[in-house]
Amino acid sequence: MRKNFLVLLILVPFVLNGCAGIVTNKFKSSVFKNEDQGSFSQLENRVVVKKNSFGIPLIEAQNMEDLAFACGYSDASDRLAQMVQLKLVSQGRLSEFGGEVFIDLDLFMRSLDFKKRANSLLKGTSEETIKLLELYSEGVNAYLERHKDDLTPTLKMADYIPEKWTPFDSASLFMVLNFGLSLNFHEEITALHFLEKLEPEKIPYLFPVYPDEDLPFDEVPKLKALKKASGKNIYGSLEKVSAMLEDLGLNHLAASNNWAVSKNIALNNKSIFANDTHLPISLPGIWNLKHLKCPGFNSAGVSGAGFPAIIAGFNGNLAWGMTMSMADNQDVFVEKIRNIEGSLYYLYEDNWLRTKKRTEVFKTKEGKTFEFIIHETHHGPIINHTFKNDRISVLQPVSGEMEYAVSLKTPFFEKDDSMEQFFKLNQAKDVFEAREYIKEIKTISLNLVFADKENIGWQVTGNYPLRKNGRGLFPSPGWTGEYEWTGTLSNDEFPFSINPKWGFVATANHRTVSKDFPHTLSSSWYYPDRFERIKEMIEEGGNDFKKMKEIQMDVKASLPLKLRKKGIFSPFTSKINLVISSMEEPQRSNAQEILDMISSFDGEMTVDSINGCVYQVFLHCASKRIFMDELGPETSTQWKSFCANEFFNYSPFYDHLLQRENSPFFNDINTDKKETKYEVLAYALADTKQFLEKELGKDKNNWQWGKLHTYYFQTETSKLSKHLGFFQRKGVNLLSDYFNRGPYPAPGDFGTVNVAGNFPSKDFDVCMIPSMRIIVDFSLDEPFWGINSTGQSEHPSSVHYDDGIKAWLKGEYMNFPFKEENIDKIYKKAYILTP
Helix, strand or coil: CHHHHHHHHHHHHHHHCCCHHHHHHHCHHHCCCCCCCEECCCCCCCEEEEECCCCCEEEECCCHHHHHHHHHHHHHHHHHHHHHHHHHHHCCCHHHHHCHHHHHHHHHHHHCCHHHHHHHHHHCCCHHHHHHHHHHHHHHHHHHHHCCCCCCHHHHHHCCCCCCCCHHHHHHHHHHHHHHCCCHHHHHHHHHHHHCCCCHHHHHHHCCCCCCCCCCHHHHHHHHHHHHHCCCCCCHHHHHHHHHHHHCCCCCCCCCEEEEECCCCECCCCCEEEEECEEECCCCCCEEEEEEEECCEEEEEEEECCCCCCCEEECCCCEEEEEECCCCCCEEEEEEEEEECCEEEEEECCEEEECEEEEEEEECCCCCEEEEEEEECCCCEECCCCCCCCCCCCCCCCCCCCCEEEEEECCCCCCCCHHHHHHHHCCCCCHHHHHHHHCCCCCCCEEEEEECCCCEEEEECCCCEEECCCCCCCCEECCCCCCCEEEECCHHHCCEEECCCCCEEEECCCCCCCCCCCCCCCCCCCCCHHHHHHHHHHHCCCECHHHHHHHHCCCECCHHHHHHHCCCCCCCCHHHHHHHHHCCCCHHHHHHHHHHHHHCCCCECCCCCHHHHHHHHHHHHHHHHHHHHHHCCCCCHHHHHHHHHCCCCCCHHHHHHHCCCCCHHHCCCCCCCCCCHHHHHHHHHHHHHHHHHHHHCCCHHHCCHHHHCEEEECCHHHHHHHHCCHHHHHHHHHCHHHHCEEEEECCCCCCCCCCCECCCCCCCCCCEEECEEEEEECCCCCCEEEEECCCCCCCCCCCCCCHHHHHHHHCCCEECCCCHHHHHHHCEEEEEEEC
16 A cells, blocks of 8 residues: 555646656556567467557467467457456455445445356356466466566556456356346336335336336235335435445446348448447547457457457358347335344245355455455345444444345346357357347346348347246235246347348337237337338448448437427427427527527537537436426436446336326425426526536527537546545555546437437536447458547557547547568567467
8 A cells, every 4th residue: 555655746747837748758668578478387389469549459379278378368468457357346355445335335246146147157158268377377377477576567567466366256256247238227226216206107208118008007006006015215224335346347338230231231231230238438548449269269350358369250151249228127125124133134025034144354555454244135136235233344234123124136047058058159150140149148138139141130138037927127025926926938039130120129228028028028129210211321332341331320319309299399389399499598599599499400410510519508408397397406316327327228208208188297386286297397498598508608609519518538447446445545646647538529428329328417527328330241351440438558558459449439440461471561470479
């Protein structure tokens, strides 16, 4: 700790004087150097690592074993600190790295028992693949041993020496990333927050399922049972953990687009594939890029550092990529609990059952040791941790009378071969072979789109519970037995499509099945906007590589055009005009001016769009006008929860703008009169003018979308700094210019294909972006093109720390050649690993 503090003291004067270059030079010696790295006993033959102009490696080996070792070495050279931090998060050990402040998060992660889940992955993985994971780990450890004295700044400043990597660590990373793609748990906790302020009958208005579906009033009886039962606040203890999960990008903050165009409607008569995964904006990004090659194996694309297989990419025959299927495979149960003679019991069908318990030991960076008892019901672990036998830390809640607890049920298999299927997918020869592997993936719920030069396909993966009652959208009373799971949906019943007659497959987190599909895959679909726009552009024709780039970079918003089509915003909107005419000045003039600007908006969310900026600020003001009186103030748990959930599915503010004219939320509970929808919207228009003048001035030429809406790439350490102590927080903030990049004006919004997601009711800061973009056009001599959202290296002093950002902002792509004559044009020898 003293060493860390001294480093900060040395650097602070330079940072305060804006000398980021001096800080860069301070750590320059620890940047990985492309030179021969020596000999290693684990290798049978030499491995050549080549790199392109972005520092992305092509690893060429003579066999799979050597390839796995070299892949581990390469990943560690680029992303060791990221690997270590994600590993510690997944294993509930972040307090070893960042200190006692992260005990709550560690306790939450240990409660979910990722250790058990990671081991189930390893049990379902073949001996051959386990051997590759072991060699990958040995590659990571060889790098760590050889470079232990010149680790990257994140590890140096934390004064943390990583321990050896193991296959269990790779499985842990695979599992925690899958958890980050899960969804409904956060919605159910939000419903519990809302239940503290609202009557159960109002809550379905805040959870619309899809534009053409009824509100989920069928779930209200569950809420009534919980409202009657819950006399005490037992939910607030999760708020701090939720904030940390958000900063780490593990709070369901993910989306994505993928599509494949049939040769029948492609311009050059060969299939075309595209994928852009949407993840939290971060530095480095969650993905790294690589090309892995040996006899019998040739695969390139994106992968998570710490995992040797390609997650989305191209293998010379097949292209594949993913989006979230928005699966609802998590259920929250509220439990009645009782302390009987020192043991914890929970009520189930009129019987008091003893909880299972396990003790977890935590060690912190400060050298402290804590023990916590984690209780489980048959539904799953109790996650609010309100009951403790002994209070051994001030971070724990005070032990006392607490009648209710919250448990989380998620699918689990003793042996899970999902990781094995991804390894097999890397070598699939065509669409039909690929589907056989894909449909066996259980751990992670995805829409996988895939293509070969003649065929295209889509397959849903994952786990989808079959419930005795209810759809699982809201939390359930655990004591009744009415809402148990009776099994999981057979993968033979998962939706899929091969070579559809209309000529393409596409998913964008929208509802991919008809509303009368006999099973509940989800009640948390995203808006249909991105899918509708992708469909529209594909059906325009001219489908080639250039057109796919245009689609991925498209920033046309659909919502303003839908509002105009419905007559809500147009020059002929009599209902709003009638309200505006009755308003007093200056509100009347302000509202009319903003209405005219939104009515003429073409939907193009460019950075210099004035009307686009006006439209977005209106959404912000309208949401507050509609929902703030019931859910506010801004500091309340309810408002924070509302903001955090509003654009990861079909949100209530979007739904209320397009329909729900009789929603009770249009009425302001703080006034004596009953407001209508059009009164609320009219006054929100006036609020918009006031907001714009306050934030951007009275000159309308300054009302540009990119001045409010920006990309700011931050490290996870920077995002988590607000949870640190005063001096640690100040130290991190002083070094922000060294570690972070931006802001850059951002086009698009939460509903455009080129997504730049923000929380509309909260602010305009971009929190979600296309974390990578890849395109495979089988008609090209070299079909595979892509770009990451950040650089390949995690080292801020490396030229490859942020060079990907610049290309990504411009919509540029790099080629990943597979033909030998083209490889040498793109890649230059970087270093050699020898036996």
